[in-house]
Amino acid sequence: MVLFEAVQVGKTVGARQVLDGLSFTFRTGRLYGIIGPNGVGKSTLLGLLSGVDSPTSGRLLFNGELVQRIPRRQLAKQMAVLQQSGLPPAGFTVREAVEMGRFPYQNWLGDERTDAGPIIDKAIASMGLASLQHRKLDQLSGGERQRAAFAKVIAQETDIMLLDEPTTHLDIGYQIQMLDMVKNWQRERGRTAIAVLHDLNLASLYCDELLVLHKGRAAAFGKPADIVTAKLIEEVYETKAAVVDHPQDGSPQILLVPDSAGQ
DSSP states (O other), rough: OOEEEEEEEEEETTTTTEEEEEEEEEEETTEEEEEOOOTSSHHHHHHHHTSSOOEEEEEEETEEEEEEGGGHHHHHHEEEEEEETTTTOOOOOOHHHHHGGGGGGGTTTTTSSSSHHHHHHHHHTTTTOGGGSSSSSGGSOOOHHHHHHHHHHHTTTSSEEEETTTTTTTOOOHEEEHHHHHHHHHHHTEEEEEEEOOOOHHHHHHHEEEEEEEEEEEHHHHHHHHHHHHHHHHHHSSSSEEEOOOTTTEEEEEEEOOTTTTT
C-alpha cells in the first residue's frame, strides 16, 4: 500500500532551492533510508514528510491526502519523529522525557484513559535506561540522551517512524543496537520506518530501499544491492570507493580509496 507519494516536490529556503522536482513513492511495511552528502535536503525532506513544513511546489501525499492539511495531533498518532538534535539537555528526567511521547493521547489535563506506565517502562527498558530513568537529561552523555529520545519515540506507539540521523552521538555498539531496534520494531507488525543516515554501510545493511539525494534531486532509488555502486559514490560524493559484498548477507559495503595523486 502506498504510504507517501511525492509528485514533483520542491522546497525553497530563502533564495536557495533545497529540493527540486522530487518524485518517489514510499510503501507500508518497509525500512527506507535517505542518504546523500551534506546540504542536499535530507532533513528538509524529513520535515516535509512529518508535516512540520510544507513544500513550496508539487504535492506530498500521506495516505492520499496532502500532508500539510492533516491536523498535527492526528499525524502524531500515526507517525513519531526523532529529530537530529534528539533531546535538549533540559531539566527533565529521562522518565519525564519519555512520558512526553504519550502527548498525542492525552487530554488537556495531561491524562490518558488508561495507565501508560507499562508502555513507558517497556520503552525505557528497551534502550537500557532503567537505571538512569530518574536522572536529569543534563546529567547524561550525548549518546544517553539520544537513547532517551528514541525511547520517547517508542513510547508514542505509532506505525510510522521518521528518524533524522538516529545514530548521532552513539558509539559502534549502540549504533548497531539502535538500528537493530528500528528494524525489529519495523518488522514486528509490518510497520514503516524512514531514516536519514550518513553511514552508507549501515544504510545498506539495514534498509530495504534507499533514496539517494544529490543537488536536491533523486540520484537513485531502489534496493541497496541495485544502486550502491562505485560509480554512484563517485558521482554523488565526489570520492573514489570500492564496493564489496558483506560476508553475511551480501549487502554492498563501501571501502574508501585514498587519492594518491601527487604522492
